[in-house]
Amino acid sequence: MSLSHDELAELLSRAILRNYRDIFGSVFISSVSMDFPKPDFIYVPYKMGRINIKEIERYLGQTTLTGEHLPLPVSFEVKTPYVYKHEYITGIGQAISYNSLFPLSYLVIPNSNMEGFEVSEFVANIVNTNNLNMGIFTYRMENPEEIELIKEASVVRTQAKRIKESVKGIRRSYSYWRETTPEEVFEALRISKELETAQESNILNHILKRLWDEVLSVRFPRTTRVSSFLLNYKLFLIQNALLDANGRLTIIGRHTLALGERFGKESETFKEVITYILLKYGGHYVLLSKIYEEQRQMDEKQLSSWDIWADEIVRRLTEQDYYVSKDDFRIDLPRMLFAYERYFCSIAERNFVKGRGISINYPKIVTILDKGSKLFSTIEATLSF
Numbered sequence: 001m002s003l004s005h006d007e008l009a010e011l012l013s014r015a016i017l018r019n020y021r022d023i024f025g026s027v028f029i030s031s032v033s034m035d036f037p038k039p040d041f042i043y044v045p046y047k048m049g050r051i052n053i054k055e056i057e058r059y060l061g062q063t064t065l066t067g068e069h070l071p072l073p074v075s076f077e078v079k080t081p082y083v084y085k086h087e088y089i090t091g092i093g094q095a096i097s098y099n100s101l102f103p104l105s106y107l108v109i110p111n112s113n114m115e116g117f118e119v120s121e122f123v124a125n126i127v128n129t130n131n132l133n134m135g136i137f138t139y140r141m142e143n144p145e146e147i148e149l150i151k152e153a154s155v156v157r158t159q160a161k162r163i164k165e166s167v168k169g170i171r172r173s174y175s176y177w178r179e180t181t182p183e184e185v186f187e188a189l190r191i192s193k194e195l196e197t198a199q200e201s202n203i204l205n206h207i208l209k210r211l212w213d214e215v216l217s218v219r220f221p222r223t224t225r226v227s228s229f230l231l232n233y234k235l236f237l238i239q240n241a242l243l244d245a246n247g248r249l250t251i252i253g254r255h256t257l258a259l260g261e262r263f264g265k266e267s268e269t270f271k272e273v274i275t276y277i278l279l280k281y282g283g284h285y286v287l288l289s290k291i292y293e294e295q296r297q298m299d300e301k302q303l304s305s306w307d308i309w310a311d312e313i314v315r316r317l318t319e320q321d322y323y324v325s326k327d328d329f330r331i332d333l334p335r336m337l338f339a340y341e342r343y344f345c346s347i348a349e350r351n352f353v354k355g356r357g358i359s360i361n362y363p364k365i366v367t368i369l370d371k372g373s374k375l376f377s378t379i380e381a382t383l384s385f
Contacts, residue, residue: 003080003144006285009040012076012137016108016137023149023152024043024074027321030283031174031286032173032281034167035166035244035245036241036245037250037383039098040108044323072102072103072155073163075101076107077105079110088113088119092107099133099134099158103155104154104155105133105153106135108147110139112141124136124151136151137149169234169239172328173323173324175236175239175282176232176239177236177335179229179232180233187214188211188237189242191207191214192243192253193257196248201246204247208233211230216229216230237253240282251382252277255379256274268345271344272345272372273372273375276372279369288347288348290320291357291358295356303355303356304355309358311326314326331351336348337350345368347364348361349361
């Protein structure tokens, strides 16, 4: 197996759902979170947005997902075969920590690692001996799609309101974008750092207010929808793992700010840094990869117009339990294609090309991922992939 951690997580997210749909029900796969540290992927129930707090409380009274499908979000932590024993112990702690936000959490591990160490037996013994709520999936190192449920997760009775908030802003399988520019990301991170000594635990609203007063009001002087604009920025900053739910800098956000101070917030290098964050932590590399592969398989009719192409993309990716919003790829408004071209290093072009679909600049994406991995190498070494 020669998959990277992120490629492995994407493969396993689909394999688990394909083989255990009876347990998880009607969900879509997302690579973003509304807090940090973030799981490798999440299963988000399609009807989560419509369920009320009292219903969540009722579902929390059950112990597992078996039986009636519980419309509750589920978090997953993935470990590769190419790490040592201590990394699987770390994985147990990570999976447990996700239960502070998600009522169900799973650790996904190989049956054995590169040294021949029996990982699944080792982890299962710790989890069962300590009666931990987390569940375990194991896969074969030689063929990760051979996945097996070793232990089903038990529901952790966290606050129903917190569960609702954990996925409230997740309506896609990738991070949300409206308006946000790399320079404005820098300013938000700068403000967060300036406020980090505040006694209040939650400084997010203070950050957003200052961001509006000092930066955004100049760009959008005629707007009457300030709260909508600020929600756009909140989702971008949190879903791309730059701030946690309280507005505090994550380790990724702090390093991003340092790079902005080093290279300049208006520099091409900083623009590449934010594009790297979007691709890796916001899930847009997976999104663009999926679109690229699917449109290669489309026929002439499916590539005859943007509307037909967009409907076909949504249909095909939905079949993969991956939720994409057609509205994000409109070509008549500043949406993702506009942002990819203008703000995120031209990794894709804004225009739809009849007979081809959208133009994705893979050489540029590979270059940015390579540069980003070098700039973030010391930080990512501490994130326990």
